[in-house]
Amino acid sequence: ALGSVEIFLSRHCPLWYGYGSRLKWLERFAYVNTIVYPFTSIPLVVYCTLPAICLLTGKFMIPTISNFASL
Numbered sequence: 001a002l003g004s005v006e007i008f009l010s011r012h013c014p015l016w017y018g019y020g021s022r023l024k025w026l027e028r029f030a031y032v033n034t035i036v037y038p039f040t041s042i043p044l045v046v047y048c049t050l051p052a053i054c055l056l057t058g059k060f061m062i063p064t065i066s067n068f069a070s071l
Contacts, residue, residue, distance in 0.1 A: 008035040 007013060014023060014031035023031070054061055 002038075004035045004038050 011017065013035065014028045017023070050061065
């Protein structure tokens with residue numbers, strides 16, 4: 001994963017290295033998919049840990065409805 005992030009931050013990143021007919025559009029798309037993959041773990045970690053934190057602290061992510069007029 002660290003190597004993908006290094007490629008993303010280098011001058012050989014397929015986002016801008018592929019211009020000038022060096023890479024075709026589908027090749028660039030495939031490489032971008034592989035270098036962006038490590039960044040998808042950040043929302044996944046938040047999605048997995050937030051409910052556990054809410055259960056441990058006793059606070060809920062969704063507020064309770066105090067009156068039924070707001071339904």
